[in-house]
Amino acid sequence: MVSVPQPSAGSSKNPIRWLMLNRSTWLYPLLGIGGFLLVWQISASLNLTRLPGPLSLWTNERTRELLLYPFYDRGGLDKGLFWQTMASLGRVAQGYLLAALVGISAGITVGLSPALNRAFDPLFQFLRMVAPLAWVPIALVIFQKNQPAAIFVIFITAIWPILINTAEGVRQIPQDYRNVALVLQMSKGRFFTKVLIPSALPYIFTGLRISIGLAWLAIIAAEIVMSGIVGIGFFIWDSYQQNYLSDIILAVLWIGAVGLLLDRAMAWLQSRLTPGQ
Amino acid sequence: MATMLQPPAADLLTPPGDAFLRFENVSKVYPTPTGPYTVLDGIDMAVNQGEFMCVIGHSGCGKSTLLNMVSGFSTPSSGQVVLHGNAITKPGPDRMVVFQGYALLPWFSAYDNVYLAIDSVKPDLPAVEKKEITREHLAMVGLTEAADKKINQLSGGMKQRVAIARALAIRPEVLILDEPFGALDAITKEELQEELLTIWNTQKCTVLMITHDIDEALFLADRLVMMTNGPAAKIGEIMEINFPRPRNREEIMEDPIYYDMRNQALDFLYSRFAHDDTE
Ligand SMILES: Nc1ncnc2c1ncn2[C@@H]1O[C@H](COP(=O)(O)OP(=O)(O)O)[C@@H](O)[C@H]1O
Ligand SMILES: [Mg+2]
Numbered sequence: 345m346v347s348v349p350q351p352s353a354g355s356s357k358n359p360i361r362w363l364m365l366n367r368s369t370w371l372y373p374l375l376g377i378g379g380f381l382l383v384w385q386i387s388a389s390l391n392l393t394r395l396p397g398p399l400s401l402w403t404n405e406r407t408r409e410l411l412l413y414p415f416y417d418r419g420g421l422d423k424g425l426f427w428q429t430m431a432s433l434g435r436v437a438q439g440y441l442l443a444a445l446v447g448i449s450a451g452i453t454v455g456l457s458p459a460l461n462r463a464f465d466p467l468f469q470f471l472r473m474v475a476p477l478a479w480v481p482i483a484l485v486i487f488q489k490n491q492p493a494a495i496f497v498i499f500i501t502a503i504w505p506i507l508i509n510t511a512e513g514v515r516q517i518p519q520d521y522r523n524v525a526l527v528l529q530m531s532k533g534r535f536f537t538k539v540l541i542p543s544a545l546p547y548i549f550t551g552l553r554i555s556i557g558l559a560w561l562a563i564i565a566a567e568i569v570m571s572g573i574v575g576i577g578f579f580i581w582d583s584y585q586q587n588y589l590s591d592i593i594l595a596v597l598w599i600g601a602v603g604l605l606l607d608r609a610m611a612w613l614q615s616r617l618t619p620g621q
Numbered sequence: 622m623a624t625m626l627q628p629p630a631a632d633l634l635t636p637p638g639d640a641f642l643r644f645e646n647v648s649k650v651y652p653t654p655t656g657p658y659t660v661l662d663g664i665d666m667a668v669n670q671g672e673f674m675c676v677i678g679h680s681g682c683g684k685s686t687l688l689n690m691v692s693g694f695s696t697p698s699s700g701q702v703v704l705h706g707n708a709i710t711k712p713g714p715d716r717m718v719v720f721q722g723y724a725l726l727p728w729f730s731a732y733d734n735v736y737l738a739i740d741s742v743k744p745d746l747p748a749v750e751k752k753e754i755t756r757e758h759l760a761m762v763g764l765t766e767a768a769d770k771k772i773n774q775l776s777g778g779m780k781q782r783v784a785i786a787r788a789l790a791i792r793p794e795v796l797i798l799d800e801p802f803g804a805l806d807a808i809t810k811e812e813l814q815e816e817l818l819t820i821w822n823t824q825k826c827t828v829l830m831i832t833h834d835i836d837e838a839l840f841l842a843d844r845l846v847m848m849t850n851g852p853a854a855k856i857g858e859i860m861e862i863n864f865p866r867p868r869n870r871e872e873i874m875e876d877p878i879y880y881d882m883r884n885q886a887l888d889f890l891y892s893r894f895a896h897d898d899t900e
Contacts, residue, residue: 521726524724526711527714528738529742538737539726543728
């Protein structure tokens with residue numbers, strides 16, 4: 345039997361009609377954000393706060409340049425916000441990948457051994473609570489250089505959720521699955537790829553998703569204290585030092601947007617790789 | 622029809638001799654916070670090769686514990702379980718289990734679940750043969766159409782079929798089933814009982830199966846082991862079920878001996894060893 349697609353309320357061809365029918369999905373967020381910006385702009389215009397209002401992104405000439413030309417590059421630290429963001433993302437990628445690699449391997453090892461788990465879990469739980477900013481001086485002392493120190497701060501911030509969730513995922517492998525592996529006398533490698541990893545994957549992804557957000561938060565913290573590097577975090581600190589307040593607002597917009605994109609990307613990857621679990 | 626009732630306990634004391642599978646004075650004691658708890662006490666039993674054995678008894682009496690010592694997930698506190706003259710010490714593919722919760726891997730299809738079992742047990746077999754065996758066993762339980770479905774897309778009855786196909790595909794000598802059909806509706810249950818008998822007829826492996834259903838046991842088994850209540854449960858009685866095979870459900874139910882046996886089992890479970898709910 346062939347079914348003819350019927351036009352339904354949600355998928356009308358006419359865009360205006362579509363907007364009208366789905367207004368609850370866009371109208372409320374629009375009202376919320378618009379109201380927030382309005383209150384902010386008014387309080388800035390009335391000089392209730394020194395923070396410039398959202399209109400300053402356009403009215404301030406230097407900020408408008410930054411807004412309109414994110415790709416300019418005049419060498420040194422004088423780069424557009426796209427390049428500043430990319431430099432930070434590069435550091436996040438390195439620290440995060442390292443954290444994923446070490447976190448998943450260590451998590452599996454700890455998850456498979458009740459003794460190791462009992463030995464190290466309190467330590468992990470403790471280190472997990474240390475804020476990214478607190479790692480910065482330690483990282484600088486260890487590495488003496490800005491770049492590796494920044495990557496280390498990412499790494500050490502991002503690793504705990506990955507490690508703890510992976511270990512939990514391995515511990516949660518149902519006894520039934522382990523018993524199947526025992527009866528079939530599965531080799532270690534086969535158990536690993538056919539049972540352990542698929543079973544623990546949803547937990548691993550939970551850790552990876554929490555950590556990508558943390559890693560992005562940490563890079564800002566790390567760069568703010570490290571002078572003289574290209575990066576969105578140091579850009580904010582530099583703007584503050586020079587009292588370019590509207591530049592800070594623009595940079596914060598970039599940070600929020602990138603963080604949101606990273607989280608969405610991980611969620612998408614998660615839904616692709618762990619279907620129906 | 623040449624069926625007969627064995628007097629109680631007639632089989633208990635047959636010398637195990639060189640039977641295929643033997644329980645030799647097997648006891649199981651669990652340590653508990655309130656002291657050692659004896660689940661099974663001095664079990665002696667011999668199972669012949671190719672025999673279909675059902676085990677019945679009240680919940681908690683130690684049926685799973687008994688069969689776990691055959692699969693090797695549990696070892697006797699004293700005595701031993703001997704297969705082919707060797708004491709069983711650990712699980713192995715010669716004693717395959719159909720697990721109570723199916724224990725199928727949900728990230729694989731029905732086909733992949735069966736294939737993985739064969740591939741794990743006989744990695745050196747050519748891939749064509751492994752595929753052939755997989756298809757053949759899925760066909761035996763009527764799952765050719767659903768072979769590529771993920772486990773979560775299957776009904777309870779279909780899951781149990783996959784579990785049975787997987788168990789038999791590795792050609793075990795002993796097949797162990799722990800209340801396999803308890804969660805299924807009556808019609809699916811009867812279908813699966815018949816499929817199980819058909820496959821068992823072609824493969825002739827030894828079957829040990831726990832059940833709560835006397836009619837199921839009378840339809841399937843060569844012998845029915847009835848266990849006394851725990852703690853320290855023993856084998857109370859072993860009933861010979863001599864209906865000729867292949868069996869027809871309607872036919873055997875017309876046999877007057879069917880009701881004698883049924884009543885004898887009911888009497889055992891609900892009069893002589895009625896469950897004490899106050900314990
Ligand atoms: N690991 C264990 N530790 C302590 N007691 C146990 C353990 N496993 C089973 N038991 C006890 O042994 C008895 C028999 O259990 P089981 O063999 O599962 O019974 P059945 O399968 O006949 O319902 C029960 O009373 C149960 O509580
Ligand atoms: Mg049981």
